[in-house]
Amino acid sequence: MQIRQWNKILIPYEQAVEELKVKFKGIRTELREINEYSPIEFVTGRVKTVSSILEKAKKYNVPDDQIEEKIEDIAGIRIMCQFVDDIYSVIELIRQRDEKDLKVLYEKDYLHNEKESGYRSYHVIIEYPVQTAYGQKKILAEIQIRTLAMNFWATIEHSLHYKYKENIPERIRERLKKAAEAAHRLDEEMWEIRDEVINAQKLFEVKSNTVSSI
Ligand code: 0O2
Numbered sequence: 001m002q003i004r005q006w007n008k009i010l011i012p013y014e015q016a017v018e019e020l021k022v023k024f025k026g027i028r029t030e031l032r033e034i035n036e037y038s039p040i041e042f043v044t045g046r047v048k049t050v051s052s053i054l055e056k057a058k059k060y061n062v063p064d065d066q067i068e069e070k071i072e073d074i075a076g077i078r079i080m081c082q083f084v085d086d087i088y089s090v091i092e093l094i095r096q097r098d099e100k101d102l103k104v105l106y107e108k109d110y111l112h113n114e115k116e117s118g119y120r121s122y123h124v125i126i127e128y129p130v131q132t133a134y135g136q137k138k139i140l141a142e143i144q145i146r147t148l149a150m151n152f153w154a155t156i157e158h159s160l161h162y163k164y165k166e167n168i169p170e171r172i173r174e175r176l177k178k179a180a181e182a183a184h185r186l187d188e189e190m191w192e193i194r195d196e197v198i199n200a201q202k203l204f205e206v207k208s209n210t211v212s213s214i
Contacts, residue, residue, distance in 0.1 A: 006050045009068070012130040012137050013075040017045040020077045020102075020128065020141065027093065035205065037198055039086035039093070041148060045077045072125045073142035080151050083194050084187050087111065087122055087145045094124055094143060103127040105140070117173075118180025119154060121146040149183040149190075 024043045031038040048056075053067060053074060062070045081087050095104055108123040124143045129136050146154065157176055160168055168176070190197070 003050060006053075010047055010050075010074070012132050012139055013047045013141075015132070016075045016128050016130050016139055016141055017047055017077065019130075020075075020143075021045045023101075024077065024079055032205070035202065037202070039081055039089035041080045041082050041086075043077065043079050045075075048074050048076065068139070072140045075128070075139060075141035076144065077141065078144045078146070078151070081145065081147050082197070083191050084111070084147055085191065085194070087147065090145050091122060091124065094126070100129070102141075114180070117157060118177045119157070120150050120180065120184065121154065147187050149186045153180050153183040 021043050024040055028038045028040040028043070031040075048071075053071060056062075056071055057064070057067050060070065068074070079090055081090060091107070094102070103126060105125045105127055107125070110119055110121050110123065114120045122145045124145070126141050126143060127138050128141050129138050153176075156179075160172065160176075164172075
């Protein structure tokens with residue numbers, strides 16, 4: 001398949017990513033507006049590059065005409081949370097959405113089953129209906145939910161893959177595993193003082209709202 005054809009295929013995926021970002025950012029804004037705690041800290045999203053899609057298809061022996069049904073993370077949304085238990089609140093928010101909006105297909109729990117690399121995150125695979133110029137198209141998308149610490153680790157580790165591909169030297173691999181454990185400990189420590197932090201943040205927001213309305 002040619003790049004031009006791919007660009008056309010990817011249009012609904014671009015739209016889905018934009019829409020999903022708006023929806024999850026909207027939840028955050030809404031909760032903050034009413035001075036409620038938001039389990040969502042920030043949201044990002046991306047459409048996989050064509051080269052990365054083709055690489056994955058090759059890795060899993062997926063023929064061109066099955067790529068859209070077999071590769072579930074062409075559209076990807078990432079939701080970052082402050083604390084580990086916020087991840088579960090976000091998962092609930094996703095599960096409770098109307099099926100006409102998005103439909104959860106299945107979930108991958110890399111929080112309890114961390115990957116060999118040290119990767120931790122929670123993935124929810126969804127079916128999402130996009131209204132295109134040619135009617136509705138249902139696409140697959142992956143929502144990754146993680147803490148800020150997990151995201152820090154994954155971002156650094158991911159960047160090393162560009163340099164080393166699958167061949168990250170053992171010495172660095174070991175360091176990364178230790179860093180993953182440290183990130184995990186950081187999440188646990190932060191969780192211990194969660195209530196204290198949330199109260200302080202509420203006070204800070206009330207104060208800045210008061211100052212800005214003067
Ligand atoms: P990008 O640049 O985000 O597209 P696979 O994709 O082959 O690893 P699978 O089962 O198809 O495995 O999907 P899975 O496990 O849901 O992983 C898909 C995505 O999760 C990855 O996409 C990463 O974003 C993230 N991920 C999974 N494992 C790791 C890991 O060990 N380290 C980091 N940093 N991220 C991971 P892509 O395609 O790798 O990257």
